[in-house]
Amino acid sequence: MSEFTLWDIVYNLLLAARWTVLLSLTAFVLGGLVGLLLLMVRTAGNPWVVRLVRAYVELFQGTPLLMQLFIVFFGLPLIGLDVSPWVAATLGLTLFTSAFLTEIWRGCVESVGKGQWEASASLGMNFTQQMRYIVLPQALRIAIPPTVGFSVQVVKGTAVASIIGFVELTKAGTMITNATYAPFTVYGCVAVMYFLICYPLSLFARHLEGKFRNVAR
Amino acid sequence: MSLVELHAIHKSFGALEVLKGIDLAIDEGQVIALIGKSGSGKSTLLRTINGLEVIDDGVIMVDGKKISERDTDLLALRLQVGMVFQQFNLFPHYTALENVMLSPQVVKKQSKAEARAIAEEMLTKVGLADKMMHYPDQLSGGQQQRVAIARALAMKPKVLLCDEVTSALDPELVNEVLAVVRQLAEEGMTLVMVTHEMRFAREVCDKLVFMHQGRIHETGDPEEVFSNPKTPELSSFVGGLA
Numbered sequence: 376m377s378e379f380t381l382w383d384i385v386y387n388l389l390l391a392a393r394w395t396v397l398l399s400l401t402a403f404v405l406g407g408l409v410g411l412l413l414l415m416v417r418t419a420g421n422p423w424v425v426r427l428v429r430a431y432v433e434l435f436q437g438t439p440l441l442m443q444l445f446i447v448f449f450g451l452p453l454i455g456l457d458v459s460p461w462v463a464a465t466l467g468l469t470l471f472t473s474a475f476l477t478e479i480w481r482g483c484v485e486s487v488g489k490g491q492w493e494a495s496a497s498l499g500m501n502f503t504q505q506m507r508y509i510v511l512p513q514a515l516r517i518a519i520p521p522t523v524g525f526s527v528q529v530v531k532g533t534a535v536a537s538i539i540g541f542v543e544l545t546k547a548g549t550m551i552t553n554a555t556y557a558p559f560t561v562y563g564c565v566a567v568m569y570f571l572i573c574y575p576l577s578l579f580a581r582h583l584e585g586k587f588r589n590v591a592r
Numbered sequence: 593m594s595l596v597e598l599h600a601i602h603k604s605f606g607a608l609e610v611l612k613g614i615d616l617a618i619d620e621g622q623v624i625a626l627i628g629k630s631g632s633g634k635s636t637l638l639r640t641i642n643g644l645e646v647i648d649d650g651v652i653m654v655d656g657k658k659i660s661e662r663d664t665d666l667l668a669l670r671l672q673v674g675m676v677f678q679q680f681n682l683f684p685h686y687t688a689l690e691n692v693m694l695s696p697q698v699v700k701k702q703s704k705a706e707a708r709a710i711a712e713e714m715l716t717k718v719g720l721a722d723k724m725m726h727y728p729d730q731l732s733g734g735q736q737q738r739v740a741i742a743r744a745l746a747m748k749p750k751v752l753l754c755d756e757v758t759s760a761l762d763p764e765l766v767n768e769v770l771a772v773v774r775q776l777a778e779e780g781m782t783l784v785m786v787t788h789e790m791r792f793a794r795e796v797c798d799k800l801v802f803m804h805q806g807r808i809h810e811t812g813d814p815e816e817v818f819s820n821p822k823t824p825e826l827s828s829f830v831g832g833l834a
């Protein structure tokens with residue numbers, strides 16, 4: 376058996392970390408788009424749609440991410456759709472992310488007062504114009520810090536994709552541990568890498584929070 | 593034919609009937625003061641005129657056209673009927689100029705230059721030519737309310753609804769806003785205003801409408817109605833103010 380140097384371990388983990396980053400980005404962007412769509416239809420206010428979106432959000436907030444991933448990965452083949460671990464992980468995390476972002480953003484949209492809706496309505500704006508020019512620009516400012524904060528949860532959430540065999544940072548750690556029998560070193564490095572991805576995001580979220588706290592415009 | 597006609601308007605919030613059959617005609621160029629105790633339904637009545645409250649029963653006609661609940665009807669209605677609110681409701685993320693320009697641009701699809709010209713004209717009219725680049729939080733309450741008036745005027749409405757536009761202001765800022773409203777009245781703008789400024793109502797308005805418990809209880813020429821109220825309710829309302 377060949378000797379693994381610390382550099383070998385770090386190098387291989389770094390290669391796998393690219394997948395963690397890519398999976399996080401994909402889930403975040405797709406989840407954000409789906410979340411925005413859900414937010415729009417929910418805010419538009421058809422009671423049945425509102426109920427449906429609320430059920431969707433509660434479903435994903437009320438079950439472990441791991442179960443969601445299992446259901447996508449093992450459930451889709453049952454209806455004849457074979458999915459690769461990459462597709463299953465992307466899909467699962469996108470659903471998860473969209474549910475949380477919809478809920479975070481809903482709070483931000485609701486914090487824009489009734490007076491803003493009424494003033495823009497009385498100026499003849501339709502729903503889309505109200506959202507685009509009045510509500511979303513104000514909600515966005517409030518939404519940025521918690522949204523960036525939530526991105527940390529997405530990064531950490533990608534670790535569960537290791538269970539269905541997707542080789543990202545955690546899975547790579549397990550594989551390297553199996554070869555090196557040095558779990559402490561390997562998982563130590565894995566943890567440091569997660570930290571190096573997440574910590575700047577946390578700092579950024581905190582920075583934005585300070586910046587947007589007292590600014591109305 | 594009047595510019596705005598309300599026939600048998602009924603409106604309830606749940607079990608609470610707030611408007612119990614309102615008939616009102618607003619002629620072009622008329623300035624109407626809507627007075628009455630808090631909770632008598634003044635705001636609700638005003639808000640039905642531009643569709644912010646959907647009526648349960650009755651007919652609203654603007655410029656001879658019946659308004660239904662359809663979205664397109666409501667949007668068309670709101671192009672004719674402007675509104676100014678007690679709490680100003682300026683858009684905090686836009687400057688005064690942008691607040692006024694926005695709707696002409698996005699709703700009326702005017703060019704930026706056109707919208708800007710109109711916005712500058714309206715802001716100048718309300719005495720804020722030097723504050724165009726200020727954000728709402730950099731303006732006093734009186735200035736904010738004048739921006740709100742300019743914003744409504746920029747849409748060139750046929751009627752302007754004013755709901756207690758001076759009630760949220762410090763006393764020393766009330767007059768600068770009333771002066772603008774008075775100027776509009778003198779220029780022939782059709783106005784419906786809910787107000788507690790009785791002296792102003794008396795001086796400026798053509799018609800006084802006294803609301804009591806969801807009904808129009810008494811109406812007439814302001815001078816006449818104030819000096820010679822026919823119902824005990826109005827008499828006690830006027831007396832309570834003096």
Ligand SMILES: Nc1ncnc2c1ncn2[C@@H]1O[C@H](COP(=O)(O)OP(=O)(O)O)[C@@H](O)[C@H]1O
Pocket residue numbers: 605608610628629630631632633634635636637
């Ligand atoms: N959106 C609403 N939901 C429930 N009740 C309302 C609503 N708006 C107004 N009301 C009630 O309707 C009545 C009349 O209110 P309003 O028209 O604001 O009176 P005014 O402007 O004369 O003070 C009040 O009892 C008020 O509490």
Ligand SMILES: [Mg+2]
Pocket residue numbers: 634635636756
């Ligand atoms: Mg009121």
